[in-house]
Amino acid sequence: MRLPRFHHLTGVKAWMHCDHQNTQLDETQAAAKLSYNIPTADRTDFDPTVFQDWHDAVGGAVFHYFSPDSCQTGTPLVLNRKDGQLYILDEHHRWVSLQETYKRVLDETVEFVFSKQPPENFHAFKFDTPRSLSRAYCGDYWLLEAGNRRLIRLSSADFSITQIVTWPAGANLMDIGATSWGLVAIDTDKNTIWRLPKGGTWTSVDLAVQATDPPVGLDEFRPVSVSGGPVAHxxxxxxxxxxxxxxxxxxxxxxxxxxxxxxxxxxxxxxLFLIAEDLFLVGEIGHRPDDKKKMIFKKYKLDVNSRKAILLDYWAVWNYDGRGLLLDPQDNALATTSTGVRPLYLHRNKYATDGRVETFALDSTIFGCQWHRIFIDVCLPNGTSIEVHARTSDELPPESMRRKPQPYANNASQSWKDYPLGSITVDDDEQWVPLGRLDERSPHADIIFSPIFNALPSDDPFLRKAETAPDFNTLEGLVKNSVGRYLWLRIKLRGTQKKSPIVYALRATYQRPSLLDHLPAYWRADPDTTIIIEQALALFEGNLTEIDQRLEDIRHLFNAKTCPPDALEWLASFIAMTLDPRLSESVKRRLLLEMTQLYRQRGTLPGLERLLSILSEAKIAILEGFRLRGHRSAFIGATGETSSFIGGGAINHDLRLGGYERGPGDETRWEPWEIELMQTYESNKQWWDLQKRLFDETSVETDAPCPGRKPRPPVNTDPYISFHRRYAHRFSVLVFRTREEQIADILEQATENNKPAHTLHRLCWLDAGFRLGSNAYLGIGTQITEGDAFRPPVLNQATLAGQNLLG
Incomplete structure (x- = not known):
């Protein structure tokens, strides 16, 4: 029986091009679900007067930290634009101006917690038309004073003025934000952004020129709010x-x-309020600052690489007066009110009870195609359900009649002309046929194996999390439409205000394999009854198709390239191989592909090099010890416990003169195991000398036993034997990558199991080393002292020579 083919709709990009009605996209799971019901008051139309009220109310807020010897951590510090003063919370949690606070300090009615003495200019804490307050990277504060066209830097110790910066010529700055490298200011009237780096001068930012990819129509936008922090942006x-x-x-x-x-x-x-390097809050204006209502803030995650702001959750606060937002020492967001500060709390929005997702055209590339079945990966909590309708056609709607899809609730509109919808209007129900009741199947029951070269939804990393949900399963339905090259699906979601169905992926199969092809022609004589008989036989065809699919795809189990990850260990058992669980999936597959050839080369230099190269995912070179010796070397006059090479140059091709082998007096060139043996020998020799001396002194008067034979040195110092021991049956494995403990352990174990049993080996890791000058490198994997791998020097810890430290 002919097996059907699949058309898949999965992943964020696919859902983005669908038509969404009261639905949103959960980008962390790449799934569609019902959107939140945002309160009507929080979705007002644009009202310039409302926006101007909020714009005039904002001043700025930071958390002011007291000195370490104070009993208090700190207090919120707020700039009030109406009277031009700075305010803090007193011991009764009421707003008090800095002027009033310092007067009470001088009157000794309150304890002074800022510094030992009030500043001389404390009476000048009333500024001329201040607009913004921001904390500098060093802890001081920058205040934007419009009346005198200047920026004032205030000390965090006593609020004394430490620096004054004038505005750029012709600018009308409205807001500032401090960063780790300087200041960013905005001029709303002239649509200009200004930068002031530390120790530099003001430079205007041309958004259309300096941006890597500016949005279309940038001149129609204006900067209205800026937020900074101790980060680089x-x-x-x-x-x-x-x-x-x-x-x-x-x-x-x-x-x-x-x-x-x-x-x-x-x-x-x-x-706008930046709360971390990649997290920020944005408020949704729905009322005026004096209305004392709940204000909704949306928390976003900043993803610069994909140029997206991912909506994470909703936060809310009551009676926010618009003066500013701040972070307390525990990094909790606080909002200013007329009576103090209030923390933002997590806002649980209610879901819409009905929603709909209409897919773009799924193209089979076959005219007159009979679409077969629909499989939907979905999570259905109690009280939720979905309903699926389908539409087929051999033609796409005329381009002039195509409608733009509605974007999902938490995203802006996407390109849509290349993803045509099947309906002309939102309420177009013509030719949409319901699939009826969907059958519940086990998760991914229609997918037997997932070849690597075919991106199936079961390979989607987002679905790994979904499969663990208790309500996750796969629903199956039969397409009852007439033939058509294109297929559109309309998925209606129904839920409660607290629960929503979640649709992760869908798969459509085509062409339809029919059991009528195996029955006599009599059963296909009447076109009207043929459809009914074919739909009835589809009950049995589904099981037979899955069995045929399993038989067809079982070959993938025996191919290391297409075998599912969970079956790699099973496949390795066929060649008597145990896979180390620390290896990555790609390394396991490469081992399985080449292991039979590696078995033939086991114990050889090419085989070991290739095995270690696969395991380390890096270049490997094996250097055998005997290749390091001098060719046809001549030993002249070397006997006993000393050795030497005579001469200082080359006298013909057969003689190498210069250099020497290790002798008893050259312990610095010995290996650790030789030094350990010689140390044990020396201690035993001293004991024997003592016993021999006592025996010589007392043997005449007593019958003491002879101390025995003098122990021999465990390391033969004969130059020829030492030469052989240094070079023979040894090799070094050069690994061209940075040393990692896990990889080193894997390579050590693999080398020990696959090398010739009588050989000794050593792993040497070659990294970039360090660099001298613009083009000069001091070695590859440069080492000042002995070691098997490059390790970056640490100031005051890196050894430069025997008695010297780097730093």
Whole structure:
């Protein structure tokens, strides 16, 4: 019976091009599910007056740390733009200005916790039209004062002014953010971003020029908020000037580069707050600062490589007054209110109860194709369900009539012209045929084996987590539509406000293998009854098809390239091989492919080199000891316990003059095992000398026994024997990679098991070493002292010579 082929829809990129109605994409699992019901108050239309109220309210907030000898950790510090003063929380957790605090200190009504004496200019803590406050990398504070067109640096010890920086000429700075390398400021009126590196001067940022990939229509966006921290970048929120459906962007401002990240899932964002190097919060404006309502913040993970901001979860706070957000010593996010500060809490949104995903056209490339079955990997908690409808056609809708798919709830729109939908309008139900009740199967029951060269959904790394869910299974349904080259699927999701079905992947099979082909022509005579009979026979055809599929795919089990990872150990048992669990999957497959040839070469230099090269995933070179000896060397006058080579140059081709072998007085050239034996011998020899001396002194007067024969040196110092012992039956394994303990243990064990039994070996690791000058290298894997691998020098610890330290 003819086996069907598969068409797969899985992964983030595939779901992105589908049409989503009240659904969202969980990018961590590459799955579609119902979207959250965001409160209506948090999804207001663009109102310039509301945005301006929030813009005027913001001032800046940081956590001010007290000196270590204080009994308190610190207190929130807030800039109030309305009266131009800095405020802290007093012992009663009420906002008190710094001016009032220092007056109370002088009156000795409160204990002074900032420094031993108040600064002389404490009365000048009222600034002229301040706009922003940010913490510098060193711990001090930068304050943006618009009235005097300057930046003021305040000491974190006593708030004294330590530095003043004037604004760029013609700029109207609205907000600042400090980074590890300097300051980032924005000019909302002129759509300009400014950078001020440490010790440098102001430079404007041309977004369209300096960005690696600026968004289209960048001139229609303006920077409205900036947030920095003790990291190498600051984030700037870009909003369109008027219509918000153009989307929002985050500009990642580094010292020399700019990257743009599209901010998805936002309707009216403000403000922006960087809480870690790759995490930030963005608020959703739904009311005015004085309304004392709940404000929703969305937490995103910054992924610069893929240029995405991944929505993680929702946070909320009541009565946020808009002055600023800050982090406490435990890195908890706090929001300012009129009466103090409040921590943000995790907000549990309610799911929509109904949603729908419509796929783009699945192309079989066969006109008049009879689509067969649909398999859906899904997680259905109690109280949730899905319903699937299908539509087929040999033609795509005319390009002029194609509609743009609705993006999923937490993402902006994607390219769609190359992924046409089957419906002309959202409510178009024409030619959509329900699959009916779906049969429950075990997870991935339709997939027997997963060849490496064929990316099946079961190979999707996101599904590894899904398979462990208790409600995860595979649903199966029969396509009842007429023939057609293209197939569209419409998946309706139904859930509760607390639970949602999760769709991970779907697979459509074609063409349909029919048991009618094996029955007499009589059963196919009536076209009307043929369809009914074929659908009835499909109950039995499914099992027969799976059996045939297993018989067809069983060959993959015996191929190291296509064998499933879990069956590699089983396949290795056929060649009497045990795979080390520490090896990676690619190394295991390569071993299985070449092991029969390696068995033939076992104990030989080429075989051992190839085996170790596979295990280390690096180049291996084996250097045999006898190849290091001098050719046809001549020993002249070397006998007894000393040896020497006579001469200082070359006298014909047959004689090497110069150099020497190790003798008793040359212990520095001995190997560790030789030194250990000689040390044991010396102690025994001293004991024998003592016994011999006592015997000589007392043997005349007593009948003491003879101390026995003098012990012989365990290491023969004859030059020829020493020469043989140094070079014969020895080899070195040169590994061209950085030394790792796990790899070293694997190579050591493999070498011991596959080398000739009478040989000795040593592993030598060759790394980059260190570099002298612009092009000069001091050796390969340079070592100042003895060792089997390069190890980076550590200041004050690396040995440069016998008595010297590097550093």
């Amino acid at each position: 600051a984030l700037v929120l870009l909003r369109p000037r008027s219509v918000l459906d153009k989307g929002f962007w985050i500009a990642v401002i580094c010292k020399d580069t700019i990257e743009f990240i599209q901010l998805a899932g936002m309707h009216n964002p403000w403000p």
